[in-house]
Amino acid sequence: PHHKLLVGLIGAGIQRSLTPAMQEEEARHHGLRLHYQLIDLDTTKSGPELLPTLLTAVRTMGFAGLNITFPCKQAVIPLLDDLSDEARAMGAVNTVVHRDGKLIGHNTDGSGWSWNFKRQLPDADLSRVLLLGTGGAGSAIAHAALRMGVKELRLYDVDPARAKGLAAELNRLYGAGRAVAASDIAAGIADATGLIHATPMGMDKMPGLPLAEELLRPELWVSEVVYFPIDTALLKAARAKGCRTVDGGGMAVGQAVGAFRLFTGREPDAGRIDAHFRRL
Numbered sequence: 001p002h003h004k005l006l007v008g009l010i011g012a013g014i015q016r017s018l019t020p021a022m023q024e025e026e027a028r029h030h031g032l033r034l035h036y037q038l039i040d041l042d043t044t045k046s047g048p049e050l051l052p053t054l055l056t057a058v059r060t061m062g063f064a065g066l067n068i069t070f071p072c073k074q075a076v077i078p079l080l081d082d083l084s085d086e087a088r089a090m091g092a093v094n095t096v097v098h099r100d101g102k103l104i105g106h107n108t109d110g111s112g113w114s115w116n117f118k119r120q121l122p123d124a125d126l127s128r129v130l131l132l133g134t135g136g137a138g139s140a141i142a143h144a145a146l147r148m149g150v151k152e153l154r155l156y157d158v159d160p161a162r163a164k165g166l167a168a169e170l171n172r173l174y175g176a177g178r179a180v181a182a183s184d185i186a187a188g189i190a191d192a193t194g195l196i197h198a199t200p201m202g203m204d205k206m207p208g209l210p211l212a213e214e215l216l217r218p219e220l221w222v223s224e225v226v227y228f229p230i231d232t233a234l235l236k237a238a239r240a241k242g243c244r245t246v247d248g249g250g251m252a253v254g255q256a257v258g259a260f261r262l263f264t265g266r267e268p269d270a271g272r273i274d275a276h277f278r279r280l
């Protein structure tokens with residue numbers, strides 16, 4: 001096609017996002033002209049309340065699609081025409097496709113996370129896993145983790161109602177007892193085999209650890225969601241304890257692979273995107 005594909009990312013503090021480079025480079029390999037526009041709420045000092053205005057612009061300007069990130073993954077849902085089954089189940093949208101005048105919400109975070117996790121730690125013990133953070137990324141990962149075979153998923157969030165609500169939803173979808181809301185981090189991690197971190201702690205804007213360092217044990221695998229910086233305080237502390245770790249970069253690649261497929265209808269080369277990401 002000769003026309004240019006226009007896509008973008010809506011979120012806060014996204015100026016250093018690597019997604020534009022990943023999408024534009026993969027498009028180039030497919031002979032597609034794709035422009036990836038950053039729509040950063042921080043630059044206009046606005047928040048999710050700007051979403052209706054932005055989505056009207058997306059419709060009128062003929063965007064082919066959007067990625068959606070913090071803090072808009074849940075707020076965008078009421079503004080869309082329809083959702084994929086996956087996005088509906090997860091209650092979070094990270095990718096929007098604009099086709100035939102309709103905006104359809106998808107979620108490639110969960111599948112992106114499990115694609116990368118299986119690639120990095122294929123033999124990980126999935127018996128009892130503690131998930132910190134049950135927002136957009138955390139809820140997507142929770143669904144993906146249970147689908148991938150985690151037997152018992154423990155959920156902890158500073159907002160306990162959010163963790164409880166997600167646990168109830170997961171048990172309804174995947175079977176009673178698969179998910180429990182942990183009363184505190186120490187209890188949830190005590191006999192856990194793995195830890196998944198999905199809060200914003202450790203980002204440049206929120207430096208620090210999401211849990212007390214003493215709670216980490218060498219037998220525990222640790223999967224990080226934060227990918228800017230790629231090497232977070234949590235990953236450093238976990239490695240120092242002897243834990244096997246998975247960084248947030250592979251999940252970012254996995255979600256980009258899924259989003260590219262949705263935006264363009266072409267099959268992306270996951271290995272090529274991953275190699276490019278690691279060079280950025």
Ligand code: NAD
Pocket residue numbers: 069070071073109132133134135136137138156157158159162198199200201203210224225226227248249251252253255
């Ligand atoms: P969100 O705001 O939707 O969810 C964050 C959740 O964490 C909230 O429920 C909040 O209550 C909880 N929380 C905050 N601080 C906490 C703490 N100290 N302990 C326990 N819970 C806490 O945000 P999100 O969109 O889910 O993003 C979270 C992080 O994941 C961000 O750093 C984002 O950049 C990253 N992310 C990475 C990828 C990737 O591909 N690697 C994809 C999506 C998001």
